[in-house]
Amino acid sequence: xxxxxxxxxxxxxxxxxxxxxxxxxxxxxxxxxxxxxxxxxxxxxxxxxxxxxxxxxxxxxxxxxxxxxxxxxxxxxxxxxxxxxxxxxxxxxxxxxxxxxxxxxxxxxxxxxxxxxxxxxxxxxxxxxxxxxxxxxxxxxxxxxxxxxxxxxxxxxxxxxxxxxxxxxxxxxxxxxxxxxxxxxxxxxxxxxxxxxxxxxxxxxxxxxxxxxxxxxxxxxxxxxxxxxxxxxxxxxxxxxxxxxxxxxxxxxxxxxxxxxxxxxxxxxxxxxxxxxxxxxxxxxxxxxxxxxxx
Amino acid sequence: xxxxxxxxxxxxxxxxxxxxxxxxxxxxxxxxxxxxxxxxxxxxxxxxxxxxxxxxxxxxxxxxxxxxxxxxxxxxxxxxxxxxxxxxxxxxxxxxxxxxxxxxxxxxxxxxxxxxxxxxxxxxxxxxxxxxxxxxxxxxxxxxxxxxxxxxxxxxxxxxxxxxxxxxxxxxxxxxxxxxxxxxxxxxxxxxxxxxxxxxxxxxxxxxxxxxxxxxxxxxxxxxxxxxxxxxxxxxxxxxxxxxxxxxxxxxxxxxxxxxxxxxxxxxxxxxxxxxxxxxxxxxxxxxxxxxxxx
Numbered sequence: 146x147x148x149x150x151x152x153x154x155x156x157x158x159x160x161x162x163x164x165x166x167x168x169x170x171x172x173x174x175x176x177x178x179x180x181x182x183x184x185x186x187x188x189x190x191x192x193x194x195x196x197x198x199x200x201x202x203x204x205x206x207x208x209x210x211x212x213x214x215x216x217x218x219x220x221x222x223x224x225x226x227x228x229x230x231x232x233x234x235x236x237x238x239x240x241x242x243x244x245x246x247x248x249x250x251x252x253x254x255x256x257x258x259x260x261x262x263x264x265x266x267x268x269x270x271x272x273x274x275x276x277x278x279x280x281x282x283x284x285x286x287x288x289x290x291x292x293x294x295x296x297x298x299x300x301x302x303x304x305x306x307x308x309x310x311x312x313x314x315x316x317x318x319x320x321x322x323x324x325x326x327x328x329x330x331x332x333x334x335x336x337x338x339x340x341x342x343x344x345x346x347x348x349x350x351x352x353x354x355x356x357x358x359x360x361x362x363x364x365x366x367x368x369x370x371x372x373x374x375x376x377x378x379x380x381x382x383x384x385x386x387x388x389x390x391x392x393x394x395x396x397x398x399x400x401x402x403x404x405x406x407x408x409x410x411x412x413x414x415x416x417x418x419x420x421x422x423x424x425x426x427x428x429x430x431x432x433x434x435x436x437x438x439x440x
Numbered sequence: 441x442x443x444x445x446x447x448x449x450x451x452x453x454x455x456x457x458x459x460x461x462x463x464x465x466x467x468x469x470x471x472x473x474x475x476x477x478x479x480x481x482x483x484x485x486x487x488x489x490x491x492x493x494x495x496x497x498x499x500x501x502x503x504x505x506x507x508x509x510x511x512x513x514x515x516x517x518x519x520x521x522x523x524x525x526x527x528x529x530x531x532x533x534x535x536x537x538x539x540x541x542x543x544x545x546x547x548x549x550x551x552x553x554x555x556x557x558x559x560x561x562x563x564x565x566x567x568x569x570x571x572x573x574x575x576x577x578x579x580x581x582x583x584x585x586x587x588x589x590x591x592x593x594x595x596x597x598x599x600x601x602x603x604x605x606x607x608x609x610x611x612x613x614x615x616x617x618x619x620x621x622x623x624x625x626x627x628x629x630x631x632x633x634x635x636x637x638x639x640x641x642x643x644x645x646x647x648x649x650x651x652x653x654x655x656x657x658x659x660x661x662x663x664x665x666x667x668x669x670x671x672x673x674x675x676x677x678x679x680x681x682x683x684x685x686x687x688x689x690x691x692x693x694x695x696x697x698x699x700x701x702x703x704x705x706x707x708x709x710x711x712x713x714x715x716x717x718x719x720x721x722x723x724x725x726x727x728x729x730x731x732x733x734x735x
Contacts, residue, residue: 369571386713402643
């Protein structure tokens with residue numbers, strides 16, 4: 146655990162699974178006196194208050210940001226530029242700003258466009274690799290980030306103090322923090338997160354379109370199918386934004402995946418049993434080595 | 441629970457996860473006096489004895505099949521024809537035979553070729569929709585089939601009594617039994633099981649081939665990736681056999697999936713945010729409706 150000083154005021158913009166869980170973890174750690182939430186849905190914000198995720202629903206941005214120690218941006222990543230433009234005039238020079246967007250180059254571009262240089266000194270782009278297919282304040286949980294990775298992609302102008310402070314807060318949530326250039330982050334996540342989401346969504350659409358009676362097909366789908374498609378229950382709005390924000394890297398991944406799929410398709414067309422078994426063995430080895438490396 | 445009479449002798453050919461779990465469940469239900477195992481790996485067979493999965497390792501097929509009430513074929517599906525040819529001369533006329541192969545038309549073709557008509561009267565092709573990515577007798581568990589589906593695809597010449605008896609045994613394992621034509625079974629499973637396995641194996645191979653350092657990519661892979669690729673840890677030999685056995689239906693599925701993926705790829709290429717969100721929403725709805733239907 147860290148020796149982070151207790152701070153006065155945290156402002157969470159977008160009190161869903163990600164923002165709400167950050168708030169709950171930091172409350173549990175006793176690191177903030179007061180947590181203010183800003184959000185679009187009154188019902189969701191009320192749920193956040195009722196569950197003790199936040200102390201207060203903001204009535205206006207000016208007073209919400211007044212004397213804020215930290216602003217945490219946790220709305221869908223596609224709204225980042227819009228929200229930055231809205232908050233920029235009201236940010237104090239010493240307020241630290243961080244975010245939880247699943248893509249980082251677009252967030253940094255938005256910050257360069259909308260945040261004045263004195264605020265960018267205190268802006269720490271971040272991405273917690275955590276979540277479930279659930280969404281909303283209702284789904285927030287204090288231990289969501291325990292033993293999870295958080296990647297920070299600071300700007301050249303971000304102060305070391307701000308990075309250190311954000312690192313401490315994530316560590317107080319139980320997470321392991323890594324630093325990485327934003328373009329590398331976006332490449333890595335395109336491969337290991339954005340592509341699998343596209344493939345899982347595609348699986349459900351394929352079943353939907355390939356038969357007039359998907360219920361009949363799905364009646365006998367088992368636990369393998371359930372786990373394979375779990376991420377297809379994720380928020381459509383959030384994933385629209387992520388895909389558009391990381392479009393080029395994701396398109397490259399889809400292309401390369403299709404080529405890999407064609408290899409297996411050809412083996413199957415040609416009844417190449419040994420080659421199929423070899424390909425499946427390699428796939429299993431890569432996965433088993435990964436699982437071992439996590440232990 | 442059923443009022444199945446206690447039977448004398450069960451012979452399991454292939455005492456892995458599937459065969460071993462069937463044995464454990466029926467032992468727990470007290471439905472067999474004696475369970476004999478036949479298998480290739482002495483180490484695995486010894487494990488089956490040590491764990492109490494079987495009473496005895498068969499020394500030869502003739503004595504193993506002597507007075508058997510039931511023979512359960514649970515080796516990889518590609519060995520079905522070979523094993524049927526081996527056991528056919530030693531089968532008694534009243535022994536019931538069933539299997540657990542993930543494909544059914546090829547199993548039925550093998551039975552037509554290798555089993556005499558008097559044995560086919562007592563042959564009940566079956567497929568329990570259950571399993572984990574683990575394999576071997578070590579992984580067997582008595583409750584593997586609890587609340588799972590089992591599909592039986594009887595031949596026209598299969599006796600109703602044999603079907604009824606096998607249904608009772610699966611129900612005693614806690615499973616829900618359905619009857620279906622074999623070709624329909626193979627279509628349904630190609631879509632909901634065989635295709636997802638191919639896609640998960642492909643995901644791991646893609647990561648393996650797209651970078652010189654897959655460990656670095658995978659270091660930040662989260663729980664979504666873990667669940668999406670769980671089935672890529674499945675047995676390569678078993679999945680080689682399944683893919684080859686259900687080759688045509690699976691190739692059709694891969695083609696249709698690729699077309700569906702191209703639709704999303706085009707939307708992304710053209711920055712069609714609304715269309716992407718709509719596609720993701722439909723995918724999520726299909727999955728949520730499925731989950732609700734299972735409750």
